[in-house]
Amino acid sequence: MAKHTVYIxxxxxxxxxxxxxxxxxxxVDLRLLRATDPAEIASIVQDADALLVWxxxxxxxxxxxxxxxxxxxxxxxxxxxxDIHAARESGIPVCNVPDYGTDDVADxxxxxxxxxxxxxLAFSDLVRGGNEGxxxxxxxxxxxxxxxxxxxxxxxxxGTAVALRAKAFGMRVVVYDPYVPRGQxxxxxxxxxxxxxxxxxxxxxVSLHTPLTPETRxxxxxxxxxxxxxxxLVINTSRGRVLDVDALEAALRSGxxxxxxxxxxxxxxxxxxxxxLQAWRDGEEWIKHRLIVTPHAAFYNEESYRExxxxxxxxAREALDGLPPRNCxxx
Numbered sequence: 001m002a003k004h005t006v007y008i009x010x011x012x013x014x015x016x017x018x019x020x021x022x023x024x025x026x027x028v029d030l031r032l033l034r035a036t037d038p039a040e041i042a043s044i045v046q047d048a049d050a051l052l053v054w055x056x057x058x059x060x061x062x063x064x065x066x067x068x069x070x071x072x073x074x075x076x077x078x079x080x081x082x083d084i085h086a087a088r089e090s091g092i093p094v095c096n097v098p099d100y101g102t103d104d105v106a107d108x109x110x111x112x113x114x115x116x117x118x119x120x121l122a123f124s125d126l127v128r129g130g131n132e133g134x135x136x137x138x139x140x141x142x143x144x145x146x147x148x149x150x151x152x153x154x155x156x157x158x159g160t161a162v163a164l165r166a167k168a169f170g171m172r173v174v175v176y177d178p179y180v181p182r183g184q185x186x187x188x189x190x191x192x193x194x195x196x197x198x199x200x201x202x203x204x205x206v207s208l209h210t211p212l213t214p215e216t217r218x219x220x221x222x223x224x225x226x227x228x229x230x231x232x233l234v235i236n237t238s239r240g241r242v243l244d245v246d247a248l249e250a251a252l253r254s255g256x257x258x259x260x261x262x263x264x265x266x267x268x269x270x271x272x273x274x275x276x277l278q279a280w281r282d283g284e285e286w287i288k289h290r291l292i293v294t295p296h297a298a299f300y301n302e303e304s305y306r307e308x309x310x311x312x313x314x315x316a317r318e319a320l321d322g323l324p325p326r327n328c329x330x331x
Contacts, residue, residue, distance in 0.1 A: 023313035054315035060086035069321035101299035106161035112261030146170035151203035153211035212239035225251035
């Protein structure tokens with residue numbers, strides 16, 4: 001009996017595909033795809049029965065080369081690197097893994113809030129520098145988190161998980177998401193507004209939890225930051241291109257935004273680095289202790305990483321077995 005052919009793109013510097021191979025089963029020939037050039041990929045994957053995609057883009061030129069592919073599975077939540085419209089035209093379902101890292105990303109987002117609101121960067125640097133100036137003044141004026149308003153943009157799985165964490169810290173939570181059914185906010189006891197400016201004007205902290213779509217691309221722009229309550233924190237653990245980094249820099253320089261925590265950037269790794277990131281890397285005084293950037297790592301721990309890999313492979317396995325696609329985003 002002929003084996004199914006499945007390709008998996010390389011993830012980071014790791015060549016280990018044992019988790020996926022075990023999940024897919026012995027009747028699957030799982031092949032590691034190291035190529036990144038679309039033309040080269042298209043020449044390789046023509047015989048694919050399924051694709052498991054990490055961060056290698058899959059444009060229309062690749063999808064059009066697939067002769068018998070039953071499913072493309074994005075190993076993660078975001079699927080903007082796959083041309084879902086071309087896949088729809090070719091009748092290929094594109095699926096993602098939306099639930100593997102809900103708690104982990106929520107923890108990371110709230111960790112960024114705590115680190116910035118509690119002045120942890122400034123305090124850590126102070127102690128590392130010796131005993132001179134030892135004291136609580138190093139972080140400047142700090143505000144109590146309890147009683148502050150957390151504004152959440154995007155009230156899906158992760159936004160909801162962040163809301164629950166904020167409530168446990170005594171924060172008031174207000175959410176904005178025009179696509180979530182009415183009443184969902186009541187299930188966990190948070191408030192809801194129906195316009196983004198109304199949300200931003202109340203925010204002591206704003207946290208972004210939207211997918212990247214034509215509607216959300218560049219959502220956090222100059223107008224967004226100008227609508228914020230002065231002195232707010234900005235947190236983005238969603239998608240890099242939801243936030244305009246240059247507009248954020250201007251808002252930080254003006255003091256409109258007090259500080260920001262970013263796990264995602266428009267280009268990863270950033271090359272060239274945006275001006276904001278370069279100023280931070282250069283240790284410019286104006287941005288000192290006001291920015292935290294992490295390398296798209298909010299999802300990661302050993303448990304979530306394995307869960308993502310298993311669920312992605314299970315989704316491909318089900319499609320190979322003729323079952324309806326799980327978490328399909330394009331059909």
